[in-house]
Amino acid sequence: MTLFDELKTAAADDWAAYTHHSFVQQLGAGNLPQPAFRHYLIQDYLFLIQFARAYGLAAYKGHSFEDLAKGQAGLQATIEETELHVRLCAGWGISREQMAATAEQPATVAYTRYVLDTGMQGDLLDLHVALSPCVIGYAEIGARLKPALEANPEHPYAEWVAEYSSEDARRLADEAIAYIDQLGARYLSPARFPRLAEIFATATRMEAAFWQMGLDLAAAEE
Amino acid sequence: MTLFDELKTAAADDWAAYTHHSFVQQLGAGNLPQPAFRHYLIQDYLFLIQFARAYGLAAYKGHSFEDLAKGQAGLQATIEETELHVRLCAGWGISREQMAATAEQPATVAYTRYVLDTGMQGDLLDLHVALSPCVIGYAEIGARLKPALEANPEHPYAEWVAEYSSEDARRLADEAIAYIDQLGARYLSPARFPRLAEIFATATRMEAAFWQMGLDLAAAEE
Amino acid sequence: MTLFDELKTAAADDWAAYTHHSFVQQLGAGNLPQPAFRHYLIQDYLFLIQFARAYGLAAYKGHSFEDLAKGQAGLQATIEETELHVRLCAGWGISREQMAATAEQPATVAYTRYVLDTGMQGDLLDLHVALSPCVIGYAEIGARLKPALEANPEHPYAEWVAEYSSEDARRLADEAIAYIDQLGARYLSPARFPRLAEIFATATRMEAAFWQMGLDLAAAEE
Amino acid sequence: MTLFDELKTAAADDWAAYTHHSFVQQLGAGNLPQPAFRHYLIQDYLFLIQFARAYGLAAYKGHSFEDLAKGQAGLQATIEETELHVRLCAGWGISREQMAATAEQPATVAYTRYVLDTGMQGDLLDLHVALSPCVIGYAEIGARLKPALEANPEHPYAEWVAEYSSEDARRLADEAIAYIDQLGARYLSPARFPRLAEIFATATRMEAAFWQMGLDLAAAEE
Numbered sequence: 001m002t003l004f005d006e007l008k009t010a011a012a013d014d015w016a017a018y019t020h021h022s023f024v025q026q027l028g029a030g031n032l033p034q035p036a037f038r039h040y041l042i043q044d045y046l047f048l049i050q051f052a053r054a055y056g057l058a059a060y061k062g063h064s065f066e067d068l069a070k071g072q073a074g075l076q077a078t079i080e081e082t083e084l085h086v087r088l089c090a091g092w093g094i095s096r097e098q099m100a101a102t103a104e105q106p107a108t109v110a111y112t113r114y115v116l117d118t119g120m121q122g123d124l125l126d127l128h129v130a131l132s133p134c135v136i137g138y139a140e141i142g143a144r145l146k147p148a149l150e151a152n153p154e155h156p157y158a159e160w161v162a163e164y165s166s167e168d169a170r171r172l173a174d175e176a177i178a179y180i181d182q183l184g185a186r187y188l189s190p191a192r193f194p195r196l197a198e199i200f201a202t203a204t205r206m207e208a209a210f211w212q213m214g215l216d217l218a219a220a221e222e
Numbered sequence: 223m224t225l226f227d228e229l230k231t232a233a234a235d236d237w238a239a240y241t242h243h244s245f246v247q248q249l250g251a252g253n254l255p256q257p258a259f260r261h262y263l264i265q266d267y268l269f270l271i272q273f274a275r276a277y278g279l280a281a282y283k284g285h286s287f288e289d290l291a292k293g294q295a296g297l298q299a300t301i302e303e304t305e306l307h308v309r310l311c312a313g314w315g316i317s318r319e320q321m322a323a324t325a326e327q328p329a330t331v332a333y334t335r336y337v338l339d340t341g342m343q344g345d346l347l348d349l350h351v352a353l354s355p356c357v358i359g360y361a362e363i364g365a366r367l368k369p370a371l372e373a374n375p376e377h378p379y380a381e382w383v384a385e386y387s388s389e390d391a392r393r394l395a396d397e398a399i400a401y402i403d404q405l406g407a408r409y410l411s412p413a414r415f416p417r418l419a420e421i422f423a424t425a426t427r428m429e430a431a432f433w434q435m436g437l438d439l440a441a442a443e444e
Numbered sequence: 445m446t447l448f449d450e451l452k453t454a455a456a457d458d459w460a461a462y463t464h465h466s467f468v469q470q471l472g473a474g475n476l477p478q479p480a481f482r483h484y485l486i487q488d489y490l491f492l493i494q495f496a497r498a499y500g501l502a503a504y505k506g507h508s509f510e511d512l513a514k515g516q517a518g519l520q521a522t523i524e525e526t527e528l529h530v531r532l533c534a535g536w537g538i539s540r541e542q543m544a545a546t547a548e549q550p551a552t553v554a555y556t557r558y559v560l561d562t563g564m565q566g567d568l569l570d571l572h573v574a575l576s577p578c579v580i581g582y583a584e585i586g587a588r589l590k591p592a593l594e595a596n597p598e599h600p601y602a603e604w605v606a607e608y609s610s611e612d613a614r615r616l617a618d619e620a621i622a623y624i625d626q627l628g629a630r631y632l633s634p635a636r637f638p639r640l641a642e643i644f645a646t647a648t649r650m651e652a653a654f655w656q657m658g659l660d661l662a663a664a665e666e
Numbered sequence: 667m668t669l670f671d672e673l674k675t676a677a678a679d680d681w682a683a684y685t686h687h688s689f690v691q692q693l694g695a696g697n698l699p700q701p702a703f704r705h706y707l708i709q710d711y712l713f714l715i716q717f718a719r720a721y722g723l724a725a726y727k728g729h730s731f732e733d734l735a736k737g738q739a740g741l742q743a744t745i746e747e748t749e750l751h752v753r754l755c756a757g758w759g760i761s762r763e764q765m766a767a768t769a770e771q772p773a774t775v776a777y778t779r780y781v782l783d784t785g786m787q788g789d790l791l792d793l794h795v796a797l798s799p800c801v802i803g804y805a806e807i808g809a810r811l812k813p814a815l816e817a818n819p820e821h822p823y824a825e826w827v828a829e830y831s832s833e834d835a836r837r838l839a840d841e842a843i844a845y846i847d848q849l850g851a852r853y854l855s856p857a858r859f860p861r862l863a864e865i866f867a868t869a870t871r872m873e874a875a876f877w878q879m880g881l882d883l884a885a886a887e888e
Contacts, residue, residue, distance in 0.1 A: 052734045059722025068718045097434040106431040113335035187631040209328040281500025437753040550875040554772040557779035653772040
């Protein structure tokens, strides 16, 4: 059993509430209201800036060139993912300027700054555990939604589902799982597991609140 | 005009939405549902741990013994405020263990980690501006609610209002305003004002979301 | 065997080179050239500012109110120790302004910033291990030099030896040893010991270089 | 006048002592004892790990994607420079394992941790000013030594001089100068200049101490 699986098991309810959140279910079924998706996309852009910072932090926290190279790869990948994201948003008529000028929602602030502060306060293991609900959870969600995509050639959120069900997304998630095991072998003492489980559960709940934010902002406009 | 007043003016709507939030209005009128207040109190305990960390950070960020002594005083005051808080909660039948075992809400995570990450990313001026909606805003709210307290000897939230309308609270707020001016004289370039205004506005909106959380948690239980 | 003793055993040569450094031997014998002691005292003032910052960092890194209170106590004690230090220096005709205007030597920068960066990069255990050669080593040195002090009522460095052989110094050292054990029980995995030993050995060598700096600066003036 | 030139002017003596250090003069003349150069090379490898961390920190400290991309580029360049360095050392019969197993000298610790702690304590401008004596100073030294290289086809340190007198080194230095101006326009208040000048002067003195370390280690072996 990987350390990631142990953390998921310890936070089973939170994990289910996040990965099967109503936003995700509607996204998969293709009946998520477009305003909810648009709000999500815009906040996700603001989210990615902070995520890139988190990989910079991972490099700062590294002890070996391998750690540094992993931080560098994550930083570069996040900067590139942002460009993909900007193109995806352009398809929905949302410009980069519009996104950059939007205020961050509390849910966006909560998850991103939790990751950054947890990583700064602790070590590389804490940081990567805080990042994992995003990196690994999105690939899990993407894989689950993929059949819905294949069943519906007109799926309105095809591009999003395709991105997170891609082989690339799977590979990145598998690497993250392996790296958490490697960091666990280095740093994890038995007494530390409860703290790690708390980080994982909190980060997972913050991700669920991020989906909820999309629904709430759309509902508030009606 | 103090720098704090300039920041407040630049974020006038956010400041009004925070300091005149429905939670505050009901708190002053004495008709805030008790469950809303209880949820607020419990989350505020979790908030104070992070706030104490922020004053530790202020000491780390200091350049002179004066900065260090200010960080130390803030840290000590926050630890002591927590003890007051624990006693206040005991009066409402909420134990320290119960508070410590409660999960942090997204709104709690959002404001606290925003302050910590903003302070770590930037300098002492950024940190103290991010702290100011709490330190200074609570005294402003306390002062506004004080007449309601004096008009009603049975006010259910008398202790809370008394604490934040006290001379101590006013003095701490005045010191914070003066310190922000002092840090501004040291660090503020004209080009930096927009970023500082963004920090202030974001922190203020996170404070408003913290009040809203009290109302939402109570509403969800009904 | 305490964790501190394990670390000391693993770095036995470095520890001996630090605690029995020629500067220390001459200090105990009372024949240390005064210029060497003066240079040391001035740099030590600059050192204490950074040490106070390290205790602010310890508070930032804390998870519990106990951790926070320990950071606060260390911060307060260091600020107070600085005042003692300023009085000690006044006795040698060195003013606070003179010390504050002196440039930091590489050896001063090396140890202090090593502690701060190691603590920021890692967790509370890393930070307190990096601090330990100073906090605990000085008490060990003080205890060893105490008989020389008692044998010589005119000892030129009586005040310094008295301070670090005091019961207060011993108590602080014992508390630091106990806290490292407590942090070890929380955070230490077997795989992490080599890294911890490296931190301890490096910090110890930086302390030895700090003594050497006093001798070198005095020699350069001759 | 660029901000970098203002800083250099304010620290003219320290800058001259660094860029015209005896180690540099002997390196250019080709009569630097090989042991001094070897010690320098080995410590420089340990230096580069910390420098890569500093660029990770720069990404963490960034506010815009431009800042993040600059951090990422610096991180990637430093990781690649390390590979060049490993090859250069292999030519001198020094293996990567040998370098990684060498203990850091106080001078190595002093400069690298000063950069990291200064950057963490302050903002991006502080960080890049602390990095500048290395990034920009090496290109200045390289350019000055280039004629000596051209005059002597058998120059023992040809590879080193070629690397730091290359167009790439010049371009990186020019970019660093321009970026410091850009950060200055964003962040520099007049009251802050003395602190910035202190950072620059301290970092420059730590670089000079790094050269001196090469000479001292070689002398100690004789």
